[in-house]
Amino acid sequence: MAIINYSSREIQFKIVYYGPALCGKTSNLIYIHQQVNRENKGDLVSLATAADRTLFFDFLPLNAAAIQGFKARFQLYTVPGQVMYNATRQLVLRSTDGIVFVADSQWDKMEENVESFRNLQENLAKQNTSLDQIPYVLQYNKRDMDNVAPRHYLEYLFNNRRVRMPSFEAVATTGKGVFPALNTIGRILLYKLSSQNGLKNQTPAPARQPAPSLA
Amino acid sequence: MEMIPVLTIQDVAEIDDSLATYLEQSEASLAIVIDKGGNILSQHGDLDVGDAVIVAALAAGSFAATKELARRIGEQEFSALYNQGATSHIFMQAVDEETILVTVFGGNTTIGLVRFYSTRASQQLAATMRNIRTRPKDTGFAFDANAVMQAGSLFKR
Numbered sequence: 001m002a003i004i005n006y007s008s009r010e011i012q013f014k015i016v017y018y019g020p021a022l023c024g025k026t027s028n029l030i031y032i033h034q035q036v037n038r039e040n041k042g043d044l045v046s047l048a049t050a051a052d053r054t055l056f057f058d059f060l061p062l063n064a065a066a067i068q069g070f071k072a073r074f075q076l077y078t079v080p081g082q083v084m085y086n087a088t089r090q091l092v093l094r095s096t097d098g099i100v101f102v103a104d105s106q107w108d109k110m111e112e113n114v115e116s117f118r119n120l121q122e123n124l125a126k127q128n129t130s131l132d133q134i135p136y137v138l139q140y141n142k143r144d145m146d147n148v149a150p151r152h153y154l155e156y157l158f159n160n161r162r163v164r165m166p167s168f169e170a171v172a173t174t175g176k177g178v179f180p181a182l183n184t185i186g187r188i189l190l191y192k193l194s195s196q197n198g199l200k201n202q203t204p205a206p207a208r209q210p211a212p213s214l215a
Numbered sequence: 216m217e218m219i220p221v222l223t224i225q226d227v228a229e230i231d232d233s234l235a236t237y238l239e240q241s242e243a244s245l246a247i248v249i250d251k252g253g254n255i256l257s258q259h260g261d262l263d264v265g266d267a268v269i270v271a272a273l274a275a276g277s278f279a280a281t282k283e284l285a286r287r288i289g290e291q292e293f294s295a296l297y298n299q300g301a302t303s304h305i306f307m308q309a310v311d312e313e314t315i316l317v318t319v320f321g322g323n324t325t326i327g328l329v330r331f332y333s334t335r336a337s338q339q340l341a342a343t344m345r346n347i348r349t350r351p352k353d354t355g356f357a358f359d360a361n362a363v364m365q366a367g368s369l370f371k372r
Contacts, residue, residue, distance in 0.1 A: 003254050007227035012254045035372045042268055047276075056276060059253075061268045064369040072369070075253065075272065091279040095252025179370065186369045 002097050002193055004070075012073045013189050014095055015182075018120050019102035020112035021053070021081030024141040027172035028102065029060045029076055032182060035175065036062060054080040057092045064186060074186060081116065090123050098185045099136035102172075103158060105148040110157070117158055131161065135188040138167035139181045144174075222347070227257050229343050234259035237336035241329045243320035244303075248340060251275055251313050260319075274307055274317045295333075297326060306330065310337045314344050 003012045017025040026046065033044040040063040047056035057077050064072040079089040101120065103113040124130050140154045151169060159167055166184045170177025234246045238260050245260035247267055253275035258267050282292040296307045306318045306329050316337050320329050 001252075003222065003250070003256070005222045005227065005256075007222060007224045007257075014252055014254065032370075037371050040371055042266055045269055045273065056280070059269065059272045061272075062370060065371070075268070077272075087283055088280070091276065091283065094279065095250065095254070179368070179372075183369050190369075 001095060002189065004193075008071075009069055010071045010073055011193070012075065013097045013186070014075045014077065015098045015100060015185055015189075016093060016096045017076065017078040017100045017102055018089070018093075018116070019081060019141075020104060020109065020116040021083075023081060023102045023104040023109070023113070023116075024139075024170070024172040025078040025081065025102050026052075026054055026058050027141075028100070028139070028170075028178050028181075029058050029078055031172055031175045031178045032062070032076070033060055035179070039063070053082065054078055055085075056080065056088055067190060072186070072190060076182075083115075086119065086123070089119070090126060093123050093127060096134060098189045099131075099134055100139055100181050100185055101136055101158065102139045102141050102170075103154060105140045105142045105154065105169075106145050107147050107149050110149060114157060132163075135165075135185065135192060137165055137181050137185045137188070139170045139172075139177055140167065141170045141172050141177070143169045143176070144171045222256060226343065226347055230257040230340065231259055233336055233339045233343065237318075237332055240335075241318070241320070241332040242324035243318045243329055245319040246336075247271055247274075247317040247319075248310070249275055249315050249317060251279060251315065256314070270305075270317065270319070274305070274315060278307055278309070278315055295330070297330075299326075306333060308333045308337050310340045311344055314340065316340060 005012070017028055019025050029044060033041060042061035045059040046054065047058070049055050057079060060076040062074045062076060064074055066072070077092050079092045099120070101117060121131060124134065138158050140151060142148065155167060159165060168177040168181045170181065172178055230248055234248065234257065238246055243260065245258065245262065245267070247258040247270065248256040249271040250256060253272040255267060255271045278296060281296055285291065285293045292309065294309045298305045303319060303321050304326065306320070306326065308316045310316050316333060318329055318333055
């Protein structure tokens with residue numbers, strides 16, 4: 001859940017990139033890390049195997065534009081996509097505010113995509129939540145490959161819930177679709193915060209009492 | 216357990232007060248209070264020892280992974296973890312179900328001292344967290360949705 005810190009005037013969000021193995025989750029974070037200016041990012045931490053397969057998670061902290069005097073901090077995580085790491089995916093999904101589901105657009109990856117999407121919903125259910133409660137966007141990656149499914153087919157598979165979510169075609173290695181997906185999930189989270197707390201022009205709550213002296 | 220949605224200035228001051236006392240008694244370098252999602256609730260001490268944001272994320276991941284290990288051997292969780300380095304060490308203690316106290320310390324103190332005072336500090340922090348979580352949720356906080364839309368691109372390149 002997003003944390004609002006009046007002391008530091010910050011709001012922290014956690015976004016998880018989820019999807020099957022080798023779909024481009026880490027590639028998203030690598031591109032974002034390369035593009036964001038130095039003042040607004042931390043180090044990209046990758047807990048991976050020697051073969052560059054995500055073992056635990058990738059992590060990238062980002063600062064976003066300030067809104068109404070509050071700095072928005074986004075913590076981006078990826079999960080390991082390989083099937084055997086499901087326990088780890090459950091750990092990384094804890095306290096998630098938003099999800100970017102990355103699908104590999106190639107026809108021969110479709111079964112893995114569907115299984116990963118189902119796995120996401122199962123893991124959220126274990127944490128007593130669901131895609132009805134956690135905002136998400138869909139990213140159809142690897143659109144530059146030869147044998148890719150048409151967008152409408154991917155929409156049919158993944159964007160057929162009661163509420164249709166924003167979706168983006170992407171080539172994460174070149175950056176296409178990376179920032180549109182990230183900006184959109186960021187805005188949804190910020191907007192959700194405003195809706196949840198009442199869409200009124202209120203000033204932020206002051207401290208309940210003057211802060212005690214620490215001397 | 217309820218997540219923490221809002222930390223007021225007073226909440227952070229109370230936490231900082233506990234951390235300041237803890238660092239003074241234990242002679243540790245840095246203390247960070249995080250939730251189990253890896254978010255920093257407060258930090259106190261020598262911030263040059265490392266990027267606190269990344270330490271928090273890794274500590275939360277490490278704690279979560281060892282909790283699973285504990286479950287596999289019949290324990291509910293390991294309430295404390297100690298990682299020993301050549302000159303710097305990390306001690307992590309569960310404050311409550313959702314909060315962890317992470318301590319970074321060097322050779323000027325001992326794990327015994329850190330562990331002793333960490334237990335005390337955790338009890339104080341647990342009481343603070345309990346008050347925060349059980350407080351009525353009306354925060355008075357609101358974003359103007361227009362401000363979100365007018366912010367332009369959120370991430371500067």
